[in-house]
Amino acid sequence: MAQPHDRLVRALLDDVxxxxxxxxGLAExxxxxxxxxxxxxxLRDVLIDPDLRRSxxxxxxxxxxxxxxxxxIVVEHLSRQTPNVPLRAxxxxxxxxxxxxxxLGPxxxxxxxxxxxxxxGASRWSAPREFEELYARKEGNPGSRTNxxxxxxxxxxxxxxxIRRRLGRCAAALLVLLLNHGRGKxxxxxxxxxxxxxxxTVEEKGGLSLLRAMVWYLYFVSDIAPEEVHALPFAQESEETKTMIKTTAERLREEGLHEGLEKGWQGGLQEGLDKGLREGLRKGLETLLVARFGEIPRELAERIASSDADTLEAMLRRAPAVDAPADLLDGSAP
Incomplete structure (x- = not known):
């Protein structure tokens, strides 16, 4: 599953x-x-070797x-500093x-x-920007000569x-603002x-698709529900916009359920599986317990129904090894 910022950046910056x-506007x-x-x-397939695709x-x-x-021009986007970027370049x-x-020939x-x-990323970039900086020699000796x-x-x-002054009133400015603040309080x-x-953004070419990617991003990196975007003044001006946001909300929750079930059966979760994904974990755990023991005790069923994603994940990891469903109520169970 693509990271939320991957989906957002690709949706907006696929446009030249x-x-x-x-x-x-921003390169300095x-x-x-x-x-x-x-x-x-x-360029998509032109001049792109399969090795480059893998990188x-x-x-x-x-x-x-x-x-x-x-x-x-090769453009990557990163949410974390990566010291070996010059080597990858x-x-x-x-x-x-x-x-x-x-x-084209020799x-x-x-x-x-x-x-x-x-x-x-949250902190300012301090990692090497040049190959020579990455492989600099100590004590005054020259570094790499291939820069x-x-x-x-x-x-x-x-x-x-x-950002507004440099980029103007456009989707590109909103993209940068979302990346800068989307995970903040x-x-x-x-x-x-x-x-x-x-x-x-809605007025630009493919605007509703761009807005969908933004709603998707906010849903996964913050506690902003699609309904909160739906309530903004701009959304009230168009039935098409309101319908798109509502449909996106339904799809987000469906995908959350699917991801939770799939990852639950694998016995573990990647971070970010709350909201709709919590429901998938619950169903995965209940299905596993019923398959092993035939029924789930009432006290355990109530605990499962009220547990958060982290607790459900821990239960799901322990479930294959317990001797009885009630053992999951004991934190000391294996």
Whole structure:
């Protein structure tokens, strides 16, 4: 299952105009290739080797297109600092060069490859940005002579006003604000402040799909229910918007149930399986107990019904080893 921020970033930045807005508006210093507005071409299978797909760059673009583009831009997004990003950037660059040579022959002109990281972690970026920095020698000796520079766009270094000034009233600005604040305690109070950005998002091409990804993200990273987005002023202006949010809420809960059941049968959970996923854990545990023992004692059934996801997970892990259902009421059971 994709992480919530993966789903959100891919939904919004699959559009070249939004990606260009973020690259041009937030990269400091500006990218060496110059402004990208009106010049980006999204590459999917073109010039992408299977090895590069396995290394999971999020987006690959060419500037100005053509059979032999002068510049390629690889964009990743990260929620945690990763010290080996320069090494991964070198792998991207090498793989692309190999693919260009295979596709266009030994006399092909190698493009400039610019690796960009959209970072939306809680702390400011402090990990290496250059290959030479990653493999620097001690005591004044030179480091690696093969340098690759990673252009890190640290989204959290911009305050809300600066994001609005740089990006304007658009879905790209709302994306950055959601990534910066979606997991914070202040998210509920900020939603109404962003009503104009939600409205602008709906008005953009594919706006309802973008809004769906945002509702999905908020549901999984915060305690914001879809109904709270439904209650915002922008949503009241369109029956289509209200219907989409309601449908998304139903799908979220259905997916939560499915994920909980699947992971419950596997005997464990990944973090984030609350809300709808809690119901899946409960059903998985009850099904396992009925299959083993035929019935569930009333006291245990009441405990299961009132337990949170962590408690249900612990019970589910212990259930295959207990001698009787009531043993699950004893915290010392294996």
């Amino acid at each position: 105009d939004r990606m260009a807005a973020i690259l041009d 210093p500006p990218l060496p290739c110059g402004p990208t507005e009106g010049r980006l071409v999204r 999971e760059p999020d987006f690959l673009y060419a500037l100005d297109g053509g059979e032999e583009p002068r510049d390629l 070198l792998a991207h660059k090498t793989t692309l060069y190999q693919d260009v040579e295979r596709s 006399n092909a002109r190698f493009p400039n490859v610019h690796v960009v990281v959209l970072y939306h 690759v520079i990673v252009h890190v766009i640290d989204l959290g270094r911009f305050d809300d006003g600066e 202040e998210i509920r109070s900020r939603l109404r402040e962003w009503d104009d950005l939600f409205r602008a």
